[in-house]
Amino acid sequence: MDVSHLLNQLNDKQRQAVSGPLSHMLVLAGAGSGKTRVLIHRIAWLVQVEQASPFSILAVTFTNKAAGEMRGRAESLLNMPAAGLWLGTFHGISHRLLRTHWKEAGLPQNFQILDSQDQQRLVKRVIKTLELDEAQWPAKQATWFINSQKEEGKRPQHIADNGDPFTRQMVRIYSAYEQSCQQQGVIDFAELLLRTLETLKKDANLLAHYHQRFQHILVDEFQDTNGIQYALLRLLAGKKAFVFAVGDDDQSIYGWRGAKIEHIQQFSQHFTNAEVVRLEQNYRSTGNILEAANTLIANNEGRLGKELWTDAGNGEKINRYIAFDERDEARFVVSRVQQWVEQGGSRSECAILYRSNAQSRTFEEQLIARAMPYRVYGGLRFFERAEIKDALAYMRLISHRDDNASFERAVNQPTRGIGERTMDSVRDIAKALNCSLWQAAQKCIDQNSLSARAHSALKGFMLLVESIAQKVEGMPLDEKVAAMLDATQLKEAYNKEGAEKSQTRKENLDELATAAKTFEYDSDNADYEGMSPLDAFLSHAVLESGESQADAWEDAVQLMTLHTAKGLEFPLVFLVGLEEGLFPHQMSIDEPGRLEEERRLCYVGMTRAREKLIISHAESRRLYGRSDNYCLPSRFLDELPKELLEDIRPPRQTFNTQYDAYRQAPVAKKSIADSSQPFNIGQSVSHAKFGEGVVLNMEGSGDHARVEVNFESEGSKWLVIAYANLQAV
């Protein structure tokens, strides 16, 4: 068979990985070295050259987005639908296994999945039930404890407290939480993996079946696997399957979530005779950017060692801008984006990357002020919005009356007079009888043990759920959603919230019906085989929290955290807020391990840039509303080679004498000097309404020429010269 189409677009190393023999393989792939490409080509190679059946291949990624992208690219390379190929996240694959083998796993057939919000709420409930002081035992900490234990594969009985009262209490909470989950038939994200692992371990027949099936296992982003994922991988691989892992230890940025770089280092021990291939040729960034990134990451210890190179030439130097404060930083960044666009670039080619979400606001303000479209990634996802969760709670109750989290959520939304008091007595009964809230509520009604008012309200609620369940039977998914919204009057409940907010809520609820329709329409999705459409949709809502329904495409500036940016690339990248305490973050500064992770984060950020990288930091910054935070430049700046950096200083004078000396260095004033502008930087002017001020900056020419003026009373503003009628003072 002619295999040239699989190999001829690859370099030597890539080819070596793709066409390697049937054995274990570890591909250490640097940023921008074509790692996804190699993974996809390997799948095609296995199918077309090694004659492997797609049924015998399992490919694991870390996000649903990556999984979808990979399936698409694999199918186009194979030139056929990759039916039978298992491709998904660890969680998605575990979910599929548990749905098929719910009996063996000891779960109810229609078990529901808790998202992290639901999980924390349940932990909180449990702490209350155990009559512990919530201030002393925060739900957040307990949830973290439970998840990290599960990620180590540990059940309460496996944890030795060694007489430590803290651990003992945590184990108590873990244990009670577990009981509560089992009783309600719900499982959290970590449980999805742990339960799968345990089920396969104890059922030899089941394991043998999957050993038989999966001959080839491919793992993307291998550096991000946590303990339980790695254990699952080893178990599934058994002695016979070949594991093909792709990863980059320098891009491991999820240690705080339990990911362990050690897994890369252990790979060759656990998977014997593994071949190791390094991909070091970078096809993304210019030489200068790579050299700077290499120099930075060299400060980390215990690396596997890798040096990126390119034959694309040096490119421009990395620019650095020292801003006065965060507003100045944003102003600078946005003006450079504007410049980029004026020179023929598009906005979507520009990315503003920051350490923490809170930093986005200043940039947004500045972008709005200049009427420049932008898109912020991250934040609340579609299926995490309150109104969507309310609606889904009803849908879950229809399918699964014993789901306490949904009961709690739906019972008084919209408000129908069932408050804490009533719920407390229902909870007491549930606790006493060890049953679900729904069953307990049923008992309350039967025994007539509530006040007349609460009695009728609770009965009304239960009848409502029953009647919706009845009415909705046999309907297509989207009509079910619509009927539920109609019966519950959820939309009307948001009316009193204020026009704008309630409007978006209603739109979101409409969008939910649309999402249901699209989901049912294209649910040839093998992951949800054998489930009712409603249950499939509900699982989908939890497992894929909805980043896929991106906004209508618009040419917009991209704003996101460094974590979100992993795997992406942009021609122009701004790396902002490089200050000690912010990046590296204060909470990571004292621990060497965490500091190295911050450095990797910086490395990830820098290597997103294709053509131009601009780094900025501010001398003072408003943080948490407190104003006078004077910031030192980040240590990462000192770790970059001086000769690759070029300082950009603002062509302007400031009032701030403290920094005047710093800024007196000669600057290129070309943007002002080349046009016959009526004003000069630093000149005093007066405006009819805003009073007197000083010109800080200018841009544009002719009718569009604008000046930035710092007014004594109003602060700084951008004005169009043609309209502002400024007078020189």
Place this chain on the structure above:
DNA sequence: ATATAGAATCTTTTT
């Protein structure tokens, strides 16, 4: 039972 005002708390994010 609910509305509203003060207090507390702030990384990073997928599943």
Place this chain on the structure above:
DNA sequence: GATTCTATAT
């Protein structure tokens, strides 16, 4: 600064 939880008043 902005959100989210807690205590208090209605």
